[in-house]
Amino acid sequence: MKSEILASMCAxxxxxxxxxxxxSIDVLASRLSTPDQIIDGFRKxxxxxxxxxRPPVNGYDELTKRLLQDNLVGDLPDVxxxxxxxxxxxxxxxxxxxxxxxxxxxxxxxxxHYHPISDALCRHDGELYGLPYIxxxxxxxxNPELVxxxxxxxxxxxxxxxxxxxxxxxxxxxxxxxxxxFFDYASAGNWTFMALVDSQGGNMMSPDDQQIAxxxxxxxxxxxxxxxxxxxxxxxxxxxxxxxxxxxxxxxxIVTSSGFLQKLLKQATFQVHxxxxxxxxxxxxxxxGNCVMMLANDPERQKAAWAxxxxxxxxxxxxxxxxxxxxxxxxRLGVSHLEETAKADDPRLVSVKASARAAEWYSFPGDNSxxxxxxxxxxxxxxxxxxxxxxxxxxxxxxGVQKLLPR
Numbered sequence: 001m002k003s004e005i006l007a008s009m010c011a012x013x014x015x016x017x018x019x020x021x022x023x024s025i026d027v028l029a030s031r032l033s034t035p036d037q038i039i040d041g042f043r044k045x046x047x048x049x050x051x052x053x054r055p056p057v058n059g060y061d062e063l064t065k066r067l068l069q070d071n072l073v074g075d076l077p078d079v080x081x082x083x084x085x086x087x088x089x090x091x092x093x094x095x096x097x098x099x100x101x102x103x104x105x106x107x108x109x110x111x112x113h114y115h116p117i118s119d120a121l122c123r124h125d126g127e128l129y130g131l132p133y134i135x136x137x138x139x140x141x142x143n144p145e146l147v148x149x150x151x152x153x154x155x156x157x158x159x160x161x162x163x164x165x166x167x168x169x170x171x172x173x174x175x176x177x178x179x180x181x182f183f184d185y186a187s188a189g190n191w192t193f194m195a196l197v198d199s200q201g202g203n204m205m206s207p208d209d210q211q212i213a214x215x216x217x218x219x220x221x222x223x224x225x226x227x228x229x230x231x232x233x234x235x236x237x238x239x240x241x242x243x244x245x246x247x248x249x250x251x252x253x254i255v256t257s258s259g260f261l262q263k264l265l266k267q268a269t270f271q272v273h274x275x276x277x278x279x280x281x282x283x284x285x286x287x288x289g290n291c292v293m294m295l296a297n298d299p300e301r302q303k304a305a306w307a308x309x310x311x312x313x314x315x316x317x318x319x320x321x322x323x324x325x326x327x328x329x330x331x332r333l334g335v336s337h338l339e340e341t342a343k344a345d346d347p348r349l350v351s352v353k354a355s356a357r358a359a360e361w362y363s364f365p366g367d368n369s370x371x372x373x374x375x376x377x378x379x380x381x382x383x384x385x386x387x388x389x390x391x392x393x394x395x396x397x398x399x400g401v402q403k404l405l406p407r
Contacts, residue, residue, distance in 0.1 A: 023304035024050040025296065028070075029081035030063055031056040032259065032325055033134065033290060042311045049304045059188040060086050060290065061370055071095065078296035078305045081133060084121055084287055085189040085363040091124045096293040099128045102306050114313055115332040118358055122291035130291030131313045132330030134321055136259035137285050137354040138195040140164070140275040143268075146171050146178070146252040157275040164253070164278075165228040171252035172233030182242045183229040184256035185380040187288075190373055192255060193380055194286045194362055196222035201282040209365045212405075215398050223383055223390035229255075230384040243267070257288055258351035261326025265347070274350040285354055286361040289327060322348070328355050366406035375400045 027034060034053050043051060057063045060083025067090065070076050082090050090096055103110055114131070116122075122130030144154030150170035158164045168180030184192050194204060202218025205211065213219075237245075243260065245251040247267035255277070265272055277285070292309045296302045311317060315337065318329030322338065328351055329335050335355060342349050364372040379397050382388035388396075 022048050022050045023300050024052065025078040025301055025304045025308060027051060027053045027079045027081075027308070028063065028067065028077040029053065029056060030060060030083075030290070031058055032327070033081040035321075035324060038312070038317055038320060041317070042308060045311065046307055049307060051308060059083075061188055061373060064089065064370065067095070068093070076295050078294070078301050079308060080293050080295060081290045082130065082293050083189060083290050083361070084132075085191070085361040086369075087122055087130055087291055087293065088124055088363055088365075089369055090293065091127075091129050095295050096129045097295065097297075097302065099131070099294065102294075102302075103128065106306075106310070109310060113315065113331075113333070114310075117328070117330050117332050117335060117355065118287065120360055121287060121330070122293070130293040131309055132287075132289075133292045133313055134259070134289040134318075134325075134327035135330050135355060135358060136257040136288035136327050137351045137358065138192055138255060138277055138288070139258045139261075139351050139354065140253055140255050140277060141246065141261075141264055142253040142273050142275065143246070143249060143251070143270055144273050145249070145270050146174075149174060154273055157273070159275075160278055161225045161228060165225075165232045168229065168232035168234075168252055177250055179235055179245060179251045180233045181229055181252055182234055182237075182246070182254045182256075183226055183384060184239055184242070184254065185226060185384055186239065186377055187257065188373075189361065189363065190376045190380075191257075191286055191288055191361065193222060193226070193376065195277060196225055198286055198359065199277055199279040199283040201280050201284075204362045205364070212398055212401060215394060220390060220394060223380075223393055226380055226383045227386070227390050230386045234384055236381065236385050258348075258354075259288065259325055259327040261348060261351070262324060263326070265326075272347055274347040276350055276354050279357065284357045284359040287355075287358040288361060289330065291330070326351070328352060364401070364405065366404070368404040372401050372404050375404065 057066055064086045116132045117135055121132045147154045152167050158167060171178055172180035197214055197218045200218040202216060203213040205213050242254060246254045247264060249269050292312055294305045296305045313331050315331055315334045318331045318334035321327050322329060338352055363369055379393045383390055383393045
């Protein structure tokens with residue numbers, strides 16, 4: 001009797017929408033990666049695919065923990081939007097499907113619609129496991145009114161960390177609860193700290209992942225910069241609280257992800273300006289953001305997942321994401337269009353131009369990768385709050401990370 005009722009319901013649904021036999025896929029993503037309007041757009045174009053977005057997570061470390069828990073109980077999603085820095089761990093666990101067979105079957109689509117912003121992202125041991133989706137670059141947001149108030153020139157922002165933190169120190173000295181600057185040291189995967197190292201041409205580890213490399217002059221300089229922000233008056237607070245202070249006009253500058261640009265533009269009581277991080281000739285920036293990975297094993301779910309993935313990385317959706325969030329397209333076609341159409345004073349162009357230096361967002365090897373991230377974040381907090389010197393933090397960082405690396 002129950003099966004007859006279900007059959008009748010299915011027949012009715014087919015008459016109304018033709019979706020009774022629709023393939024169904026589950027999607028896991030961080031909060032900003034799957035806006036409702038974009039998912040709704042896919043549903044309209046693909047009524048034959050039912051998409052269920054699982055409750056979102058706040059960052060890629062939390063996403064990875066959720067993913068590992070889902071794997072333990074045998075309830076993996078079909079598609080994930082995994083942070084570039086955690087994609088290698090995901091591959092090492094044997095969870096995603098290699099995408100070369102799908103790409104090979106869709107050569108016309110690839111040729112006409114998708115050129116990844118970097119061939120290095122989402123590849124491991126030469127195999128493609130994900131499509132670059134969105135990309136963020138660390139940038140400096142600043143308040144031109146506060147810069148002007150301390151004698152600075154908003155149109156000629158300092159291009160050294162000494163000049164930048166000197167400006168922050170002067171803004172703090174204005175009083176009235178002003179905070180000169182904020183370095184977002186608690187970014188996921190130690191992203192901003194790695195940006196300080198990478199922008200000088202340094203590395204976190206040796207190419208074979210056997211030797212620590214962040215203890216060189218680039219890593220020591222990075223910790224010095226973090227300390228400079230502490231001395232310039234940075235108050236330790238959650239990122240969202242820092243964004244609120246900046247938007248309200250009580251914070252002079254903030255070093256964080258380009259992916260939050262639209263949020264700050266909408267909230268700020270002034271015209272937000274942006275600047276690139278100081279970078280050496282051979283420097284680069286770790287590409288924040290994520291790639292779309294397929295975990296589905298069932299052929300029908302794989303087919304539906306591939307249709308969903310292609311839609312999400314298409315130029316039109318990528319540009320929608322850029323307009324909504326400030327995240328750069330992972331599709332080079334979308335970046336090219338932005339370069340052609342954006343006005344010269346568009347604050348988003350700083351990150352568009354900086355994307356030419358986008359490189360790997362490193363993740364430490366082994367099962368303790370997340371613990372390494374937590375260790376480094378704690379030490380960065382100690383430095384920015386002036387509880388620990390850069391020298392002592394480096395010694396503790398080296399010994400702590402070494403103990404957590406694979407042996």
